Structures are given as structure tokens and as C-alpha cells.
Amino acid sequence: MESKTQLGTRKLLDRSFTGLGVGSIVLMVAALIIVLGPIFVRGWGSFLFRATVEHRQMMLENFGRGDAEVILAEAAAAEQARQPVYVMIARFEEELDEMGSPERREYRGYLGELKDRLRELLGPLPGEPRPVLPRSQYGQTRWDRAVVKLRDVLYVEEYDYSDPTRMGQRILVPRVKDFEGTSLEPLFAYIEQNLTEMLRPRVTFYWRFLFDTSVDAHFFGGIWPEVLGTLYLTVGAMLFAVPLGIVAAIYLAEYAGEGRIISGLRSFISTLAGVPSIVFGLFGLAFFINAIHISRSKSVLAGSLTLAVLVLPTVIRASEEAVRAVPQTYKEAALSVGASKWRTITTVILPAALPGILTGIVISMGRAAGETAPIIFTAAVSVGRPLKLWQTLTQGTPALPWNIYNLATEHEAVDEIRHVQYGMVLTLVLLVLLLNIAAILLRARITRKLRG
Amino acid sequence: MGNRDDSPTATIAETRSPAALTRSELLLTKRSRRFRRLGSLLGEGLLFAIASVSTVAVLFIFIFIFKDALPFFTLRGFKEFFTSIAWYPSADPPEFGALAMFIGSGLVTLGAVVVAVPMGVSAAVCLSFVLPFAVRQVVKPVIEILAAIPSVAYGFFALVVFAPLLQTRGPGLLSVAIWLVGVPIILLGAVVAGGLVSRRVSGRFLLAGRTATIVAIVGPGLWLLYRLSGGIRGVEVTSGTNALNVSIILGIMALPTIVSVSEDALQAVGRELREGSYALGATRAETVLRVVIPAAGSGILAAVILGVMRAVGETMVVWMASGNAAQIPEPWFNYLEPVRTLTATIAGDMGEADHVTGSARYHVLFAMALCLLAISFVANLASELVMRRTRRMLGGE
Numbered sequence: 040m041e042s043k044t045q046l047g048t049r050k051l052l053d054r055s056f057t058g059l060g061v062g063s064i065v066l067m068v069a070a071l072i073i074v075l076g077p078i079f080v081r082g083w084g085s086f087l088f089r090a091t092v093e094h095r096q097m098m099l100e101n102f103g104r105g106d107a108e109v110i111l112a113e114a115a116a117a118e119q120a121r122q123p124v125y126v127m128i129a130r131f132e133e134e135l136d137e138m139g140s141p142e143r144r145e146y147r148g149y150l151g152e153l154k155d156r157l158r159e160l161l162g163p164l165p166g167e168p169r170p171v172l173p174r175s176q177y178g179q180t181r182w183d184r185a186v187v188k189l190r191d192v193l194y195v196e197e198y199d200y201s202d203p204t205r206m207g208q209r210i211l212v213p214r215v216k217d218f219e220g221t222s223l224e225p226l227f228a229y230i231e232q233n234l235t236e237m238l239r240p241r242v243t244f245y246w247r248f249l250f251d252t253s254v255d256a257h258f259f260g261g262i263w264p265e266v267l268g269t270l271y272l273t274v275g276a277m278l279f280a281v282p283l284g285i286v287a288a289i290y291l292a293e294y295a296g297e298g299r300i301i302s303g304l305r306s307f308i309s310t311l312a313g314v315p316s317i318v319f320g321l322f323g324l325a326f327f328i329n330a331i332h333i334s335r336s337k338s339v340l341a342g343s344l345t346l347a348v349l350v351l352p353t354v355i356r357a358s359e360e361a362v363r364a365v366p367q368t369y370k371e372a373a374l375s376v377g378a379s380k381w382r383t384i385t386t387v388i389l390p391a392a393l394p395g396i397l398t399g400i401v402i403s404m405g406r407a408a409g410e411t412a413p414i415i416f417t418a419a420v421s422v423g424r425p426l427k428l429w430q431t432l433t434q435g436t437p438a439l440p441w442n443i444y445n446l447a448t449e450h451e452a453v454d455e456i457r458h459v460q461y462g463m464v465l466t467l468v469l470l471v472l473l474l475n476i477a478a479i480l481l482r483a484r485i486t487r488k489l490r491g
Numbered sequence: 492m493g494n495r496d497d498s499p500t501a502t503i504a505e506t507r508s509p510a511a512l513t514r515s516e517l518l519l520t521k522r523s524r525r526f527r528r529l530g531s532l533l534g535e536g537l538l539f540a541i542a543s544v545s546t547v548a549v550l551f552i553f554i555f556i557f558k559d560a561l562p563f564f565t566l567r568g569f570k571e572f573f574t575s576i577a578w579y580p581s582a583d584p585p586e587f588g589a590l591a592m593f594i595g596s597g598l599v600t601l602g603a604v605v606v607a608v609p610m611g612v613s614a615a616v617c618l619s620f621v622l623p624f625a626v627r628q629v630v631k632p633v634i635e636i637l638a639a640i641p642s643v644a645y646g647f648f649a650l651v652v653f654a655p656l657l658q659t660r661g662p663g664l665l666s667v668a669i670w671l672v673g674v675p676i677i678l679l680g681a682v683v684a685g686g687l688v689s690r691r692v693s694g695r696f697l698l699a700g701r702t703a704t705i706v707a708i709v710g711p712g713l714w715l716l717y718r719l720s721g722g723i724r725g726v727e728v729t730s731g732t733n734a735l736n737v738s739i740i741l742g743i744m745a746l747p748t749i750v751s752v753s754e755d756a757l758q759a760v761g762r763e764l765r766e767g768s769y770a771l772g773a774t775r776a777e778t779v780l781r782v783v784i785p786a787a788g789s790g791i792l793a794a795v796i797l798g799v800m801r802a803v804g805e806t807m808v809v810w811m812a813s814g815n816a817a818q819i820p821e822p823w824f825n826y827l828e829p830v831r832t833l834t835a836t837i838a839g840d841m842g843e844a845d846h847v848t849g850s851a852r853y854h855v856l857f858a859m860a861l862c863l864l865a866i867s868f869v870a871n872l873a874s875e876l877v878m879r880r881t882r883r884m885l886g887g888e
Contacts, residue, residue, distance in 0.1 A: 060617025315804025409641025
């Protein structure tokens with residue numbers, strides 16, 4: 040009896056132990072889904088969305104895209120639908136002139152506010168000069184943003200502090216209350232009912248988001264400068280890191296003994312792998328830019344070199360592992376037919392190790408593409424044009440990781456361009472994931488081949 | 492090195508049949524042998540030189556960070572930097588107390604450890620001993636992808652998705668988490684205590700004794716949980732960008748390192764040890780807890796150290812989502828307050844300090860980097876020593 044209960048407890052503990060492990064793994068998978076979910080779901084929003092007529096007009100005027108006749112006709116139709124709004128406002132302004140002074144001042148304030156909101160929704164009102172900034176030349180280009188702006192037109196945001204124990208509660212007061220009893224009262228119902236006609240949304244697949252330059256600090260347009268900058272930085276880093284890394288790996292795997300110097304070398308490699316990425320950034324600034332003046336200020340070259348130092352340990356380790364995994368018999372066969380050691384390495388071992396080395400390179404590319412901290416001081420600029428190849432030697436570039444940070448925290452209208460931020464994150468994550476999936480597949484092939 | 496390929500024997504062997512070769516032709520002349528040796532030595536030297544690029548890089552990193560950190564310490568001394576919490580680098584006169592940053596870094600790292608270590612180690616155990624091979628094939632890529640997601644994407648998630656969630660639903664989520672963690676622990680504790688009691692009590696009081704113990708533990712335990720979650724529900728989260736947010740995200744980021752390194756350590760424990768334990772009648776949990784984990788302990792420690800390093804050195808997540816307030820939370824374990832870390836300070840302040848190269852404001856950031864570098868160097872050394880010891884121990888026995 041005693042041992043039986045004892046055994047029961049032990050079994051239960053064993054089960055719960057297994058449960059803990061399984062639970063942890065489930066949590067891990069859940070974490071992956073929770074982190075990637077919003078990025079994937081909302082990230083598509085910058086490629087596939089309901090674009091309004093303002094979007095098409097913007098595209099026509101800034102990128103020369105679309106059939107001008109069709110778009111202008113559509114814009115005219117939209118203008119037609121907006122006309123009643125403008126007419127009502129003009130009539131109300133006339134009424135204002137006849138009102139008494141205090142009343143007039145009060146309504147002027149309300150009307151000014153309303154007009155600001157309308158400008159955000161529909162673009163400049165008729166008769167106004169064309170604004171300088173592209174962001175104010177157009178109304179909302181995306182339907183989802185237009186709906187938000189419509190709410191701003193219809194409601195006034197206020198805070199309710201009546202309960203002193205809690206933080207102020209946000210409440211929405213219908214703006215129509217401000218204009219109760221005036222000729223402007225029907226305006227709000229009209230806008231709410233006719234917004235579709237006024238903006239004419241249509242589902243649009245904007246794949247050029249990847250390949251367009253941005254217009255007016257990412258208010259419109261795409262992310263090509265960032266994508267190109269990231270490609271430059273990644274490829275540049277690989278140009279430096281891969282040859283060095285493979286040669287170092289060959290030395291470590293084929294030539295080096297087990298001496299003290301070699302074990303010191305290995306310690307240094309793992310130390311390099313452990314250095315925080317931000318320290319790499321400072322090092323790049325202090326060494327490549329301030330000490331040896333590889334460029335006058337930030338440049339793609341300096342950034343690539345910094346990233347190369349960062350990924351070097353990864354490349355070395357992966358390549359060394361791949362070289363070591365080549366069966367001894369290959370080497371012996373090559374040596375036995377009289378090939379020199381170096382010839383054996385270049386003609387037999389390296390080709391056999393190539394898939395493994397490639398795996399390492401692809402993973403390092405993913406790492407280099409996603410790193411932000413090392414390029415903050417060495418390569419990344421917030422706004423820039425796509426660089427020509429020779430400009431990479433002297434100029435900094437926008438890059439996906441840096442601009443994600445920059446747009447999400449330092450941009451003047453963070454909320455307005457959420458979709459661009461999500462689009463950038465999705466692009467970066469997809470880039471890195473594709474590289475990693477390629478590596479995983481590559482490795483699966485190698486294992487299958489080795490098993491025979 | 493190419494000279495060895497077109498040595499005389501090779502060309503002759505191709506043109507004439509092997510039987511026609513004389514002895515003198517097969518042997519290399521003394522001169523060409525010496526030439527060959529010199530060539531291979533030179534080649535090997537070159538290879539060694541290229542292999543030591545990473546060594547040179549590490550040395551250069553140390554030298555250049557140190558060189559730029561030194562002016563700060565000669566200018567301002569050590570005391571203020573390490574003991575003051577007043578961080579006003581742009582004030583006049585400026586103050587450079589970095590204690591709050593050190594504590595901020597420590598706090599978020601501690602938080603990350605609390606999140607990641609239990610989960611990571613138990614996931615590693617589960618992966619290596621419990622789950623069938625097919626499941627492992629699925630979970631491994633998940634871990635790799637978790638490790639591959641760029642830190643700025645985690646930072647973006649923390650800032651744009653997680654922070655607002657924490658701010659609006661934080662207390663509710665936390666109390667749910669407390670229940671989820673607390674209830675199993677209490678129930679298990681009760682069952683274990685019941686088992687212990689049943690060992691002492693015999694005969695007809697057995698059932699009563701066990702029931703009494705279980706009730707005695709479950710009742711107050713649940714009451715405690717209820718009070719705790721009630722207390723948390725009442726807390727107002729003033730900002731979603733705080734130490735808790737960062738700790739959780741950093742924990743997720745450190746997980747892959749901890750899982751894969753400790754899994755390697757667990758795998759390295761010989762089969763014989765485990766089988767011996769099973770043969771003595773131990774359950775799987777007992778085998779893992781009493782035999783495998785002690786044997787792989789130092790490897791797991793190394794995994795934890797590497798995971799900690801990932802959290803200490805992480806920049807983007809803390810910069811974006813920690814709130815960046817140079818203060819020590821009051822009380823120190825209040826994770827709902829914003830903090831500021833060393834890495835975020837370096838990243839954030841360099842933008843302004845950039846233009847005034849040579850000022851204390853510029854060099855103080857290098858001083859912080861030097862501290863980070865020192866920490867990572869020591870941690871790395873420690874993990875390496877620990878791993879080497881494990882390898883020797885497991886290999887020797």
C-alpha cells in the first residue's frame with residue numbers, strides 16, 4: 040500500500056515533468072506565432088490594400104503610372120461627389136458673415152477645425168493654393184486610413200476626468216453637436232454616407248512597394264532605397280567575410296594542430312562571437328571611420344566591413360564544421376593518387392564541403408541583413424536615394440533594420456505610416472526567413488546525401 | 492603553392508608509362524624538395540595569418556574601445572560613473588552617473604533569465620529525451636527561426652504590438668499568467684507533500700492524512716494566488732514600454748541559445764548513465780533531474796551564460812521598448828517601470844554626441860562599451876572554461 044501511493048506520486052511527478060517540457064515547447068511555438076502573426080497579417084497591408092482615387096492620382100503625378108485619362112475622369116467623378124460638401128461649407132461661411140460677433144468667433148473656430156480634418160481626409164479644399172509638401176497635396180490614399188480620418192471628421196476626441204481615481208477616459212463626441220441648428224448640420228451625414236463615392240476605393244495590389252522610392256519621408260511610395268541598402272550591406276559584408284572565413288576554417292580543420300596557439304585562436308573566435316553588436320558599431324566608428332578614414336563619414340563600405348567582422352565567427356564555425364564533416368576517405372583517396380595537400384583541399388575537400396559552407400554563409404547573410412546596432416554609426420542614414428554601386432564607397436544608405444527603428448520611433452507621424460513600418464518589417468523578416476529556410480533545406484539535403 | 496602541381500614527376504608520369512620511369516626520376520631532387528618545403532611553409536604561414544584575422548579583430552576592438560574610453564576616465568574619474576545615478580550628459584555642468592544604466596541592464600537581464608531559463612532547459616530536456624524524433628524535426632526549425640528573426644523585428648513587436656497590449660490589458664494578462672503558473676505548482680506541491688505524509692502515517696489514517704495535507708496546502712495556496720492576482724489586477728500600468736515588456740521579449744530571444752546549447756550538453760551525457768539509472772527503477776523525471784542534469788550541469792550553465800549574454804548585449808529591443816528612463820525603479824523589483832540600459836544609451840546618445848568627438852559626452856559611451864565588452868569577455872571565458880571542463884569530465888570517465 041505504502042509503496043503503491045509512493046509510486047503513484049512518482050509517476051505523477053514524471054508526467055508533470057513531461058508536461059513542463061511539452062508546455063515549454065508549446066509556449067515557444069506560440070511565441071513564434073504571436074510575434075510573427077501581426078507582422079505577417081498587417082505587413083501585407085502595404086502591398087495589398089484598398090487604394091482610393093487619391094492614391095491613383097498620387098501615382099500618376101509622382102511616378103507617371105496609370106492611364107491619365109481614366110484617372111482624371113475618376114478624379115472628376117470623385118470631385119463631383121465632394122461638391123455638396125464644399126457648397127455647404129461655402130454657404131455656411133456666408134451665413135457666418137451675418138452672425139453676431141461672439142457667435143461668429145465661436146463658429147469660426149469650429150469651422151477651422153472641421154476644415155483641417157476635411158483637408159486630411161480629402162486633400163486641399165477647392166480654391167486653395169497647392170501645398171508644398173506632397174503629404175498635404177493629397178487626401179487619404181488608403182481606405183483603412185480614410186476610415187480613421189472619417190472618424191476624426193465626425194467626432195471630437197475628448198477626455199473625461201470625472202472619475203478622479205482613474206486616468207482620463209477617452210470619449211468621442213459627435214462633431215455635429217458643434218454645428219447644431221446651422222446649415223452645416225446635414226454635412227456630416229452626407230460625408231458618412233457618400234465617402235465611398237468621394238474616395239472610390241478599389242482593391243489594389245501594390246507590388247511596386249518594394250521597388251518604389253519613397254515620396255515625402257515615406258508618406259507615400261515604397262521602400263526601394265532601404266531594400267537596396269540592405270542588399271548592399273549584406274553582400275558587402277559577405278564579400279569580406281566569406282573568403283576570410285573559409286580560409287580560416289580550412290586552416291583550423293586541415294592544418295592546425297592542437298597546440299596552445301590554436302586553442303588561443305579558437306578562444307578569440309568565440310570571444311568575437313560574444314561581443315555585443317552595439318560594441319561592433321562603436322568599433323566600426325572608432326576604427327574604420329575615425330582611425331583609418333575608410334570614408335569621410337558613414338558609408339556602405341564601413342558598414343559592410345563592420346558587419347563582416349560581426350559574422351566572421353559564424354562563417355568560420357560553419358565552414359570548419361563542413362570541412363570536418365567531409366569523410367576522411369575522400370582525402371585519403373586524393374592523397375593516395377599523388378595530389379598535394381593543397382590540391383586535395385581545393386579539388387576534393389572544398390567541393391564536398393561546399394553545401395555545408397553555403398549553409399553557413401546563408402545563415403550569416405540573414406544575420407548581417409537583420410543587424411541594426413552595428414550599422415547605426417557606420418552606415419545607416421534615415422533618408423536617402425537608392426545608391427549607385429560606386430557611391431557605396433563614400434555614402435551612407437538607408438537600410439531596412441535601421442529605418443524600421445527610425446520610422447517606428449522618430450518619424451513625425453508614426454501612426455500615419457504604420458503600414459509602411461509593417462511592410463518594412465515583413466520584407467526584412469521574409470528576407471531573413473527565406474535565407475534561413477534555404478539553409479534548413481540545404482542542410483536536410485546534405486544529411487540525406489551523407490546517409491546515402 | 493601552385494608550383495607543386497607541375498613538378499617534373501607529374502608531367503613525366505602523364506607522358507610515359509609508369510614502367511619506364513627510372514628511380515632517379517621518381518625521387519625529387521634535393522633542391523626541389525627544399526623548394527617544396529619552403530612553399531608549403533609559406534603557404535601555411537599565409538593561412539595562419541588569415542585565420543588569425545579574428546584574433547586581430549578582437550584585439551583591435553579592445554584597443555580602440557579602450558583608447559576612446561580612456562579620456563573619459565582621465566577626465567571624470569571612476570567614482571561618478573559607477574556610483575551616481577544622475578545622468579545629465581547635456582546639462583551644464585554635465586553629469587555622467589551610469590549606475591541606473593547598469594542596474595537597468597541587470598534588471599532586464601534578470602527578467603529574461605527568469606523567463607527563458609526554466610522554459611529553455613525544460614524544452615531542451617523534452618527535446619532530447621521525451622519527444623519522438625519526428626517532433627524534434629519540426630521543433631528544431633522553429634527554434635532556428637526564433638533565433639533568426641532580426642532583433643529590430645522583435646523590437647518593433649515589443650513597441651507596436653506588445654506595449655499597447657500590456658498597457659490596456661496588462662494586469663488582466665498578468666493575473667491569468669499567475670494562475671496558470673501557480674495552480675499547477677500548488678497542486679503538485681500538495682501531491683508531493685501528501686506522498687511524503689503517507690510515508691510516515693500508516694494504516695487507517697493514511698487516506699485521511701493525505702487528504703488533510705493536500706487540503707492544507709491547496710486551500711491557503713489558492714487563497715494566496717487569489718490575493719496576488721487581485722493585487723495585480725488593481726495595478727495601473729502607466730506605460731507599456733517598461734522593464735517587464737523588455738524582459739519577456741529578451742527571454743524569447745535568449746530561448747534558442749539556451750535550448751540548443753543545453754541540448755548539446757544533455758546529448759553529450761552518455762547513454763550508459765541514463766540506462767543505469769533506469770535499471771535502478773528510476774522514472775524518467777528522476778533520471779533527468781538526479782543523473783542527467785547534474786552530469787550536464789556545467790554545459791547547462793554555459794548555455795545560461797550565453798543566453799544572458801544575448802540579453803545583456805541586445806540593443807534594439809531595449810532601445811525601442813524599455814522606456815529609456817535613466818532611473819532605478821522604486822522598489823527595484825517593480826518591473827512595470829521604465830528603465831534604461833547600457834546598450835540603449837550608447838545607441839541613443841551617440842546621435843547627439845557624434846558631432847562633438849573628443850568631449851566627455853562622446854567618450855562616456857565608449858566607457859560603457861568597454862564595460863559591456865569586459866562583461867561579455869568574462870562571460871565568454873567562463874562559459875568556455877565550463878564547457879571544456881564538462882568535455883574533459885565526460886570524456887575522461
